[in-house]
Amino acid sequence: MSKLFSTAAIAALLAFTVPLGVTADALAREPLKSETYKQLDLFADVFERVRSEYVEEVTDEQLIEAAIDGMLTSLDPHSSYLNKKNFADMRVQTRGEFGGLGIEVTTENGFVKVISPMDDTPAARAGVQPGDFITHLNDEPIVGLSLNEAVEKMRGPVGSDLKVTIRRASVAEPIQLSLTRASIKVQSVRFRAEDNVGYIRISSFNEQTQPGLDKAMAKLKEQLGPKLIGYVLDLRNNPGGLLDQAVSVSDTFLDKGREIVSTRGRGGKEGDRYTAKPGDAADGLPVVVLINGGSASASEIVAGALQDHKRAIVMGTQSFGKGSVQTIIPLQGQQSAMRLTTSRYYTPSGKSIQQLGITPDIEVQPAKIEELAAAGQRRREADLPNALRNTDQGAAAKPAPAPAPGAAVQPPATPSAGTPNPAATPVAANNNADAPPVDYQLARAVDLLRGVSMFNQPKHTN
Incomplete structure (x- = not known):
């Protein structure tokens, strides 16, 4: 046997x-x-x-899957086995589109609470409001379910119906709604004008990110016109996502031939090298990139590329330090897959940020009230069990490459580990980013852009 x-x-x-x-x-x-x-x-x-x-x-299946997952997770914190359900969830996550109702939800005291309905979705059209509590789905109570379990019940095939019972503080009786699921796109990009500065928040890198960024920049140019003095690209608490989207976002602000990122596999073997296409969509306006300890992987690719080419000033605190690339390898006829770390990535200066992270040009700590809110979120890549070591520590980094002809290469869909899962927690798709009550780092970024703009104004002499 x-x-x-x-x-x-x-x-x-x-x-x-x-x-x-x-x-x-x-x-x-x-x-x-x-x-x-x-x-x-x-x-x-x-x-x-x-x-x-x-x-x-x-069952034999349980044991075999557990053994496979154990083999992969023992390698590093980001390699893992994806069974049929997890593989399907991952594809929804990277696609950024699913069948659902269109609401951003959280949990509060064991109840599912609506943060916000997404614009032009079944929930918004039915009158769901922020602060509503969802108590029943198809007359079945959902109190006590995890957030993931509740969201799974709200998702389903496009065109299917769902009966939703909500409680609202201003209404004594429960409100019964019959909603038809629609195709919901998770917009990972939000934006707004901060006086004469364009503020763009990217919360993750999925297939909707570059279209969202293009739309944000077009709307800000239309809204501010010649008053626009620069952009703040907010990558704080962005855990990463698709490599090709990180390359594309970097390319938006870089001109032809500028290297964005390169990869190296086992033994330092040269892998892919990605360079920018012609054109700077920001028209040369100054850019400030905001990062913090929650900025990882694809976020660090963008920050590192713009920093190395001196295209942006990076502000905030040290980033997470995830400098590895994971490849999704389908198994068993696309039924399952494994997420395997296959290479390290390097910024244009040849630097690996694995375990180290991106060091901001200007360190700006959050205000005390923000620090308290972020308490408990201080772990970085170097703190994770079995984290890949940085093989370049102590080695001299090569100089930043000179501009050279080249074209951006589209890699296969390669999610970085740690990507947020919209299958678990939908992200609101409002076009405008809601301003937080306190944001000391953003205020300093806007001040910096105003100072740069004043310095660059033409000097007149009499």
Whole structure:
């Protein structure tokens, strides 16, 4: 039995390596060592003992999935196994579009509370208001469900109906609504005018990010006209997302030939190198990028590219320090997948920010009241178990590359780990970013742009 299972285990291992480009010839050149067979026998023995003697019955599928996930999660904090459901959720997350009602929700004292309905969605058209509490879905109470479980029940096929019961403080009786699910796009970009400064907030990098940024910049130019003096690009608490979207956002502010990011795989092997296409959509206006300890991965790619090319002033606090790229590798005919760390990325100056993060040009701590609100969110990449080490610490970084002809390359959809999951918590799709009650860092960024604008004004002499 043990030997039979070992053969199956080896076949399973080979199946996992094939999508990574390992051919039969390569396997023949690197045959499995006898010690590897012994380890597989050990795995088979443990598997059989658990399935036959564990105090409660567990399925073979549960054990195999747990073993695969354990193998991947032991590598680093961002590699993992995605079963059928998690893989589907991940695709929704990166696509930024799903069938639902169009509300941003949270939990409060065990109840699901509406933060805001999204513009032009079934919830908004039905009159759902901020502060409403959702108590029942299709007459079934949802009190006590986790936020993820409640959101899963609200999502469903486009065109399907859902009965929603809400309680509102100003109305004595429960309000019954019949809503038809529609296609909801998660807009990861919000914007507004801060006097004569264009403020753009990017909360994550999904397939809707670049279209959202294009729309934001066009609207701000239309709204402010010649009064526009610069942009604040807010990447605080942005945990990352798609690599190609990070490249595209960087390209928006960089001109032709400027390197954006490069990747290197195992042993420092050169990977992809991404450069900007012609044109600076900001027309050369000054840019301030806001970052903090919650800015990770794709956010750090953007901040690092604009900082290295001196295209933007980076302000705030040290970023998270996630300098690795994860590749999603479909398995079992697209039913499941594994998220595998396949390379490190490097800023244009050749610097790896793994465990280190991006150091702002101007450090600005949040106001005390904001620090209290953010307490408990201080962990960074270097604090995570099994975090990849920075192999370049102490090595001299290469100088920033000179502009050279080139074109942006579109990589495969490669989400970075830690991407927010809109399948769990929908993000409001309002076009305008709501101003927080206190934002000391943003105020300093706006002041800096005003100072730069005054300094750059033509000097007149009599």
